[in-house]
Amino acid sequence: MDNVLIGFIGLAAGLVLIGLRIQIGVAVGFVSFIGIGVILNMKAAWGMLTAVPFNFVGDWNLTAIPMFLLMGYVASSSGLTQGLFKAMRIFLSRLPGGLAVASVGACALMSAASGSSVATASSMARIATPEMLRYRYNPGLATGVVATAGTLGSLIPPSILMVLYGYYAEVSISQLFIAGIVPGLLSAVMLSLMIITRVKINPELAPRVEEVFSAQEKWDALKEVWPLPVLVLGVLVGIFIGLFTPTEAGAVGAFLAIVLAAVRRTLSWPVLKDAILSTLSSTAGIFMVVIGTVLLGKFMALSGVPTFIAKELLMFGGDELTVIIMVTVLYLALGMFLDSIGILLLTLPIILPVAREAGIDFIWFGIILIKLLEIGLITPPVGLNVYVMKAALGSIVSLQEIFRGVTWFVIIEIVTLAIIVAFPLLSLWLPALMQ
Amino acid sequence: ATEINASIWFPDTHPLTKYGYVEWAKTLEAASNGDIKVNLFTGTALLPPNAHLSGLQDGIAHLTYHAGTYTPTDLPEDNTLSILGFGLRDIMTSSFAVTDFFMNDPEMKARFDSLGIVFAGGYATPQYTIMCAKEVKSLDDMKGLKIRMPGPVHAEWARSIGAVPVSVPSSEMFTGLERGQLDCASNAANDLKSRSLWDVAKYTYNIPLGVYFAGWEYAFNKDFWGDLEAGQRRIILDTISDTLVDTMIGYVNAAEEALAEAPSHGVTVTQASAEDLAATNEFAANIVRATAIKEGTERFNVPDPEGLVARFEATLTKWEGLLDGIDRADAAALKKVLKDNLYSRIDAASYGN
Amino acid sequence: MEQRSSETAANHASAAERFISSFAKGLTVVGGISLVLMMVQMVLDVFMSNVFHAPIESNLEVVSIYYMVAVVFLPLAIVELRHEHIQVDLFVRLLPKLAQRGLYIMGNLISAVFFGILAYQTWLDAVKSFRIQEMVMGVDFIEIWPSKFILPISFAVILMAILLHAWKALRQPDFDPTPSAPTSLEEQDSAQPAQGQKHG
Ligand code: NA
Ligand code: NA
Secondary structure, eight states, X not given: OOHHHHHHHHHHHHHHHHHTTOOHHHHHHHXXXXXXXXXXXXXXXXXXXXXXXXXXXXXXXXXXXXXXXXXXXXXXXXXXXXXHHHHHHHXXXXXXXXXXXXXXXXXXXXXXXXXXXXXXXXXXXXXTHHHHHHTTOOHHHHHHHHHHHTTXXXXXXXXXXXXXXXHXXXXXXXXXXXXXXXXXXXXXXXXXXXXXXXHHHOGGGSOOOOOOOXXXXXXXXXXXXXXXXXXXXXXXXXXXXXXXXXXXXXXXXHHHHHHHHHHTTOOOHHHHHHHHHHHHHHHHHHHHHHHHHXXXXXXXXXXXXXXXXXXXXXXXXXXXHHHHHHHHHHHHHHHTTSOHHHHHHHHHHHHHXXXXXXXOOHHHHHHHHHHHHHHHTTSSSSOHHHHHHHHHHGGGXXXXXXXXXXXXXXXXXXXXXHHHHHOTHHHHHHHHHHO | OEEEEEEEOSOTTSHHHIIIIIIHHHHHHHHTTTSEEEEEEETTSSSOGGGTTHHHHTTSSSEEEEEGGGSTTTOHHHHHHHGGGGGOOOHHHHHHHHHHHHHHOHHHHHHHHHHTXXXXXXXXXXXXXXXXXXXXXXXXXXXXXXXXXXSXXXXXXXXXXXXXXXXXXXXXXXXXXXXXXXXXXXXXXXXXXXXOGGGTOOXXXXXXXXXXXXXXXXXXXXXXXXXXXXXXXXXXXXXXXXXXXXHHHHHHHHHHHHHHHGGGGTOEEEEOOHHHHHHHHHHIIIIIHHHHHXXXXXXXXXXXXXXXXXXXXXXXXXXXXXXXXXXXXXXXXXXXXXHHHTGGGSOTTTTTO | OHHHHXXXXXXXXXHHHHHHHHHHHHHHHHHHHHHHHHHHHHHHHHXXXXXXXXXXXXXXHIIIIIIHHHHHHTTHHHHHHTTOSOOOOTTGGGSOHHHHHHHHHHHHHHHHHHHXXXXXXXXXXXXXXXXXTOEEESSSEEEXXXXXXXXXXXXXXXXXXXXXXXXXHHHOTTOXXXXXXXXXXXXXXXXXXXXXXXXO
16 A cells, blocks of 8 residues: 555544544554554564654753743742732733733743743643633633743744754754744734734623722732742843753753742642642653654654645745745644644755745745744644643643634734745844844 | 665755765666665654664664764674774775774674674764864863763863863754853864854864764665665665765865855864874874773673774774875775775675675 | 442452552652752752853763653653543543443553553563663763663553553443542632633
8 A cells, every 4th residue: 555545544543543532642653653564564663662752752852841841830839920910910900811911921931931832831831821710711712822822932032943943954043043033022912912802802701800909009919020020030041141051941940930939938848749740740741742743753754644745735836935835734734733843854854945946035934934833733633732731731621622712823823924924024134133 | 666764863964964865865766777766764754863773673764874872782892993083083094994894894794783784884074173152272271161072082082181071962062052051062063054053153173083983874774685686785885885985075075164164154263283183192092092992891891892993993004005195085086996995895695694 | 249249349449449559659759759850950960060160970861861751751650540641522522421431441442552562662672771781872871771661660550540440431330531630720719610711
């Protein structure tokens, strides 16, 4: 049988298993194991189970994930964040969906301290979403905003995806980093505008705080604000003055969160224990999915499905816009099923030559690709950031509620993408200024 | 038609991928009149970097590149010999001798045989050098600096000049240098360009720290190799022979180009002083051989490391002689030497059986 | 007679449950210690590197090969016991209860096979790694084989937990495979259920 056909059958089988409520990592991992066995042989399939889980997990760069999770859990379980949101509640109460807008801002801030979208969403999931739910925000909105704004983690520097892309495309990583700043901020603004508009139309989504606050109350709230900014700034400043790398920043952030909790006298054994257990649970849950999708990536690579799709789409190829539209369709399709690093690694060898021929600027192209990969993180059925939200929040919100919640965000993200495509200067102005 | 699943974890733009695999695949397909095709997987699309041996043994890939120091326990002889790379100065002699030795030495053949793989071609890197974020114009300037080092011998050398060796993944070299976590990094100079190190490391101290040759540029899964016809093997070996030369020349050019372009990116390139060169060569002459034998004995449990090192040195001497007086940029001449003295002497029908 | 045998079966099941649960908890404790060590060692490395210019040698290898692997794999079984693995229940929720139970049991058997495969293969890999005393190279050599045993042990325990759940679903019609552990938010805020507003 044709390998591409085997690949498509495997994808379909994986979707059926996911639909039957088998945990996602197992569903796609098992299908990939069998698929590799069919394409090559069973010895190779067994060998892949030696090659992937241990070697993939034992990676320095990925240590940022449990560490940023721990930072977020300590921050939320020790009540470090409550002060900030109390103040937000007071000062942004007049703004429709104020807490959601504040979450976007917090994610953007956090993104500047985190290299990965998943890590950003992981930590903010525990900091921002519970606060919104506490104020009776619509669960879809409360989770969708963090799942989406968490994707800023890869667009606002530092960014693991940019490092990978820069390595492959042979473009300057620092220029890519700088190029991501304006599109990242633009995304944050677009998300905020969308939230405000939606809440204006349907105020039930985010109940307005009707209380009137005295100057004394405002001042007291301000005094409780400092822990989170101190945490994020501590991490940020540490990275930028070179005390530690973005990967190590997670560990420093977790440690700093514990110190801050101790200073505020909210650190106790139950708080710490709760944070550690939640971190372990989320990490194991996330990595089971990641291992499954990494195996799927290998299966897909062997089957030739990504190449097949790319060829079919780029057949129309040619000018800049056509290539970008084709790549958009390709990435949105692949983004439904695969993890972002997998998509990037599988497709770059195919699409970079096409892009080069079309004369596309590789820095700008990189920003577009990363934005596309980010959208893939929140689209069903495999949307890693949505799963991160689910893993971080447990039974509070169901998966379909989060997916329903991100629908609006996906739409606005595509609009933002269109703006980034229409105005290359947004990405290229800052890097050009540097030279 | 035969299809080869090949995996190399360097990106398409890396010389070992670009010339050694991308270009070679085209050459091979043409030379075999379309009978042999290569499905090339680059980066980690098929296998994680350190699984390029186990994945080859299990037949996930039929052909791989592998950095031997990633799996020291599986490749004890290779890891013992790779220590000697610190003292080697010529990429052609090194890569040709490594290929010869790994294809023909009985101990090496027995090792590959027991691993279930067939060695088909070696490589070497251009000289490792030092790229720094701080101003460095002599070894003395490196005292107390944190230098990313690729392995234990290099680490020992760093300690010998009073620097602090740090182990950091290559993916973090850039950020490490940018943020001041690392002061310097040691690698082949092409990383200035390919990893954009010249954006963050503005001082290159061009002191030769040897070649890296551990593992292989080409090794086949034994079962897959066994199924190939003698004629197919012949075409594969002959194309590898020629490609190896092109790859080595391309690799050297990439490193030299990067060094040449570096000043236009604000990088100060300082050539090593005679004094520093002498000190480093002395370290290589006095310490490296003894370290290889010591590590081979104590760490890698090689039965006769002294004999292994001596045989390898004899092979090096042989190729120094064969390559004597040949212009290192003359691809045709180099190809002839390699083919006449190595690849054409391999019996395709029996090799690797 | 019939009632007695089902009681015995229930006793066996609860004995098995106690065994699996304490095993899973034990692994989780080790995972938690690894998590804390990971943080402490990374922070200490940053501190030593900046203040004394003397980073911890082989910090990278120990953190990524030992702590990271322990943190990721050891808690797998506890996540299963708490029914917190990431799955999609979009479609199954529409089915009648009995069909849901049947699918749940079937799904668990499929998962059990996959974890069995993983446990078996990673066990072979760990044994091979032990036999050759496998190392990796940084600025020094680090033995890695002990870490490789983390995988088969973790996979074996989650396999047992999954089989236990399948067995419970088979024997207890009211078995509910949704996350059981109350989250801290619900504990703190039980007076105002967070899911008060589902529509909009
Ligand atoms: Na970021
Ligand atoms: Na998706």
